[in-house]
Amino acid sequence: xxxxxxxxxxxxxxxxxxxxxxxxxxxxxxxxxxxxxxxxxxxxxxxxxxxxxxxxxxxxxxxxxxxxxxxxxxxxxxxxxxxxxxxxxxxxxxxxxxxxxxxxxxxxxxxxxxxxxxxxxxxxxxxxxxxxxxxxxxxxxxxxxxxxxxxxxxxxxxxxxxxxxxxxxxxxxxxxxxxxxxxxxxxxxxxxxxxxxxxxxxxxxxxxxxxxxxxxxxxxxxxxxxxxxxxxxxxxxxxxxxxxxxxxxxxxxxxxxxxxxxxxxxxxxxxxxxxxxxxxxxxxxxxxxxxxxxxxxxxxxxxxxxxxxxxxxxxxxxxxxxxxxxxxxxxxxxxxxxxxxxxxxxxxxxxxxxxxxxxxxxxxxxxxxxxxxxxxxxxxxxxxxxxxxxxxxxxxxxxxxxxxxxxxxxxxxxxxxxxxxxxxxxxxxxxxxxxxxxxxxxxxxxxxxxxxxxxxxxxxxxxxxxxxxxxxxxxxxxxxxxxxxxxxxxxxxxxxxxxxxxxxxxxxxxxxxxxxxxxxxxxxxxxxxxxxxxxxxxxxxxxxxxxxxxxxxxxxxxxxxxxxxxxxxxxxxxxxxxxxxxxx
Amino acid sequence: xxxxxxxxxxxxxxxxxxxxxxxxxxxxxxxxxxxxxxxxxxxxxxxxxxxxxxxxxxxxxxxxxxxxxxxxxxxxxxxxxxxxxxxxxxxxxxxxxxxxxxxxxxxxxxxxxxxxxxxxxxxxxxxxxxxxxxxxxxxxxxxxxxxxxxxxxxxxxxxxxxxxxxxxxxxxxxxxx
Numbered sequence: 001x002x003x004x005x006x007x008x009x010x011x012x013x014x015x016x017x018x019x020x021x022x023x024x025x026x027x028x029x030x031x032x033x034x035x036x037x038x039x040x041x042x043x044x045x046x047x048x049x050x051x052x053x054x055x056x057x058x059x060x061x062x063x064x065x066x067x068x069x070x071x072x073x074x075x076x077x078x079x080x081x082x083x084x085x086x087x088x089x090x091x092x093x094x095x096x097x098x099x100x101x102x103x104x105x106x107x108x109x110x111x112x113x114x115x116x117x118x119x120x121x122x123x124x125x126x127x128x129x130x131x132x133x134x135x136x137x138x139x140x141x142x143x144x145x146x147x148x149x150x151x152x153x154x155x156x157x158x159x160x161x162x163x164x165x166x167x168x169x170x171x172x173x174x175x176x177x178x179x180x181x182x183x184x185x186x187x188x189x190x191x192x193x194x195x196x197x198x199x200x201x202x203x204x205x206x207x208x209x210x211x212x213x214x215x216x217x218x219x220x221x222x223x224x225x226x227x228x229x230x231x232x233x234x235x236x237x238x239x240x241x242x243x244x245x246x247x248x249x250x251x252x253x254x255x256x257x258x259x260x261x262x263x264x265x266x267x268x269x270x271x272x273x274x275x276x277x278x279x280x281x282x283x284x285x286x287x288x289x290x291x292x293x294x295x296x297x298x299x300x301x302x303x304x305x306x307x308x309x310x311x312x313x314x315x316x317x318x319x320x321x322x323x324x325x326x327x328x329x330x331x332x333x334x335x336x337x338x339x340x341x342x343x344x345x346x347x348x349x350x351x352x353x354x355x356x357x358x359x360x361x362x363x364x365x366x367x368x369x370x371x372x373x374x375x376x377x378x379x380x381x382x383x384x385x386x387x388x389x390x391x392x393x394x395x396x397x398x399x400x401x402x403x404x405x406x407x408x409x410x411x412x413x414x415x416x417x418x419x420x421x422x423x424x425x426x427x428x429x430x431x432x433x434x435x436x437x438x439x440x441x442x443x444x445x446x447x448x449x450x451x452x453x454x455x456x457x458x459x460x461x462x463x464x465x466x467x468x469x470x471x472x473x474x475x476x477x478x479x480x481x482x483x484x485x486x487x488x489x490x491x492x493x494x495x496x497x498x499x500x501x502x503x504x505x506x507x508x509x510x511x512x513x514x515x516x517x518x519x520x521x522x523x524x525x526x527x528x529x530x531x532x533x534x535x536x537x538x539x540x541x542x543x544x545x546x547x548x549x550x551x552x553x554x555x556x557x558x559x560x561x562x563x564x565x566x567x568x569x570x571x572x573x574x575x576x577x578x579x580x581x582x583x584x
Numbered sequence: 585x586x587x588x589x590x591x592x593x594x595x596x597x598x599x600x601x602x603x604x605x606x607x608x609x610x611x612x613x614x615x616x617x618x619x620x621x622x623x624x625x626x627x628x629x630x631x632x633x634x635x636x637x638x639x640x641x642x643x644x645x646x647x648x649x650x651x652x653x654x655x656x657x658x659x660x661x662x663x664x665x666x667x668x669x670x671x672x673x674x675x676x677x678x679x680x681x682x683x684x685x686x687x688x689x690x691x692x693x694x695x696x697x698x699x700x701x702x703x704x705x706x707x708x709x710x711x712x713x714x715x716x717x718x719x720x721x722x723x724x725x726x727x728x729x730x731x732x733x734x735x736x737x738x739x740x741x742x743x744x745x746x747x748x749x750x751x752x753x754x755x756x757x758x759x760x761x
Contacts, residue, residue, distance in 0.1 A: 123604075123611050128658045310656055
């Protein structure tokens, strides 16, 4: 029996069949036809205040659930507002499907009202995109989009739907898995690692005297946290988790060294520098990790596991490249190691290495100077208190800048998928909408957004969305009246010449603003008020809460490897810098 | 290798014959900072597929990275790197040369020696074509230059593996994400 549907009805039905439960979006002219059948669909639609918010919400949702986030907006300016979240999702490998309206096929290319070349504009910020020219193609294109977004190295896929394609009649059909595969002859991600390479990796691991597991976001994407833990404990090697991988390995595990990189801790940075083997799992040798590449981990051999073959050798040539899914490859490496150990081979003695690493940890804990009574509040102190008072399993989201680095440094991530941030693109304003998306994905969890005053002012209006849609999140605004990270660079590298970084100490009034958006607003100005404010915020479940912490503008993030410099030249907190010879 | 450009490599890229594919490929080269030396595109024996023959300039970036990034495009089905010693290459050139009627015979003779064709003759100019290996075209172009080239267009090379030996391919046949 043939069933006739409009393109719009087919779209919504296809999304339902793909298991979509939530769409973040905002309607407009060309996408109007798709919003009509949405009224009859069980899919929840969350009406945002700005299309960028819809994109970041979809990302936040995808981060915490592992399922693709879906955003739907209209053509032209709505599509261009989506470019930032698409690029953000592309950089951080977030599975996302974005649906944009387009002017009717007959008007394409005429500079029609709200027309833009969406597929052209988004080509370099999506894993794939398509302009759908006939309604009959919709089911297959939707299936392809979800398949591409979620397999291989995940990423955003955009479908551009002209208005007449949504209005036209089509004969409903639902492609099978093999239809989808056959329709994509050029898309065959490699998931299983090469057996010879896996053996080779196992051999290097057994020989290494100074191994480090260098863990990136790919481990989370591959849902490989359990396998990683098994591998780390089997070989008893220290683990560093990059900004994108915080939570992939528990921070309170004795093998966990925390975050390496530009603002990583001295131990994680130095352990990588001095290592003789970096077991690289789903990480991509980002410049924020390596510092100056030619002086990065000079004595280390490299095992590089990544599902994207283009990452192999892009920055650092691996000794053992393994293309594959991190979870499958780690499991195979564990198997190979167990076989070799059972066959009588022995792992090299790494005890000297481990005691050297422990020495660094003792010598160089994260450090900040507590404020004296009456002095300005320290942002790190606020985060420590927030960490200690928040329920287990709390999801932490952050914007971009100093507050992001302090969050990553001072939080204890003991569970995967509890940390949501914009790593690759560094998108200011990510935090509030991402936290809303995270809360939609995990309504059972407490979701805290840590934000700076600069970031917050970019996307705060989505708290109206949160209030109207009854999505209660909590926001900690670390207000230092500055674009803090830029200020830090101007202080350190531009001779304290502060250019266009001072925002305002009084404007906006964050408490009133929060209240105007239907949230509870709390202001904290001294250390004594911190705990009570956090306790109050944690006790409110029926509304969003914004806590403004007025913090010390002079506080800087340490350690720091200045851009383009060697990790050997990491700048420690001034209180520790006299001990730097211990890092040898 | 050939053409006096030792850093040039020939990539034969099989793609789905769909709108926007060329934009994806050329956009990737632009975005990643790779240089295209020449580019030729046309459908293959299978109308669902097109073959893009790209001569890449890899002084600026390793070939391996180009190939891997290209492979990530969903529309790219197969990539072969063709070794000039084990492949046949052809290119077509059309040139209009300014030449007075009394010297025209010299250009005609030259074209005949190269086994080219005379496409059009005017009072003060002549248009000739030549197909062949890129080196042969280089030589012909050099000789025509002495007469004064008004306009010249080359197609960029197309190439296929030689039949006696298989084209050496640096890339596995499997596809990547």
